[in-house]
Amino acid sequence: MADPPVIELRGVDKTYFNGDVATPVLFDLSFRIGRGEFVAIVGGSGSGKTTLLNLMGLLDRPTAGEILVDGRNAGTLDELERAGVRRGRLGFIFQFHYLLPEFTVLENALMPCRMEGRRYQEQQEPRMRTLLEKVGLGDKLDSRPAQLSGGQQQRVAVVRSLANDPALVLADEPTGNLDTRNGRVVFELMRSLSRESGTSFVMVTHDDDFALEADRLIRIRDGRIE
Numbered sequence: 025m026a027d028p029p030v031i032e033l034r035g036v037d038k039t040y041f042n043g044d045v046a047t048p049v050l051f052d053l054s055f056r057i058g059r060g061e062f063v064a065i066v067g068g069s070g071s072g073k074t075t076l077l078n079l080m081g082l083l084d085r086p087t088a089g090e091i092l093v094d095g096r097n098a099g100t101l102d103e104l105e106r107a108g109v110r111r112g113r114l115g116f117i118f119q120f121h122y123l124l125p126e127f128t129v130l131e132n133a134l135m136p137c138r139m140e141g142r143r144y145q146e147q148q149e150p151r152m153r154t155l156l157e158k159v160g161l162g163d164k165l166d167s168r169p170a171q172l173s174g175g176q177q178q179r180v181a182v183v184r185s186l187a188n189d190p191a192l193v194l195a196d197e198p199t200g201n202l203d204t205r206n207g208r209v210v211f212e213l214m215r216s217l218s219r220e221s222g223t224s225f226v227m228v229t230h231d232d233d234f235a236l237e238a239d240r241l242i243r244i245r246d247g248r249i250e
């Protein structure tokens with residue numbers, strides 16, 4: 025049997041409830057992301073892109089519909105199990121790098137492995153060193169984030185997202201905070217790392233150039249797929 029998609033959405037709705045106020049945001053979203061696929065999500069501000077990534081990242085639950093990760097229905101899992109799926113199968117990149125200032129570049133890249141224990145961290149270290157060298161930070165392994173440029177910091181965040189060898193990386197406007205040149209570098213890195221490791225990527229972007237270079241483009245307008 026063929027591998028299930030890394031993630032599948034079936035008829036997903038999301039409404040936020042705050043007291044008496046209901047804010048419907050996403051409506052009847054259905055799609056699948058295949059293994060190794062690089063997918064861009066575009067849409068205007070407030071169209072629901074971050075809401076969608078939070079659902080795909082199992083950081084929030086849909087109001088209706090189902091989300092399957094590796095063919096497993098995440099809606100049937102409790103919070104502990106969902107955290108396990110997040111740690112083991114998913115990687116995250118945000119617009120702001122969220123590197124920890126008191127740790128070195130290498131320690132930051134290895135941060136997601138900490139939860140898995142010292143032994144696992146030691147196992148992953150050579151791979152993380154290689155990845156950091158590959159993204160041009162071989163001479164910065166022992167530097168603190170504050171000693172790096174914004175583009176370099178985001179490169180560390182990209183490497184960190186791969187620390188647990190995830191099936192799927194979710195990136196929310198990862199180039200949104202960078203100038204054109206650094207944005208391009210970070211985008212190219214994500215593409216090549218995706219190709220080499222077979223990791224699927226879903227990247228929210230405002231940049232049409234990047235979106236058009238993805239394997240597939242999902243356009244969200246007012247909470248629906250166009």
Ligand SMILES: Nc1ncnc2c1ncn2[C@@H]1O[C@H](COP(=O)(O)OP(=O)(O)O)[C@@H](O)[C@H]1O
Pocket residue numbers: 040041042047049067068069070071072073074075076
């Ligand atoms: N926690 C929340 N409670 C209520 N409304 C929210 C919440 N988070 C986001 N929204 C609303 O959902 C809509 C989509 O937001 P968001 O997913 O952040 O859009 P995007 O990332 O595309 O800019 C917006 O109208 C926003 O105000």
Ligand SMILES: [Mg+2]
Pocket residue numbers: 073074075196
């Ligand atoms: Mg957003």
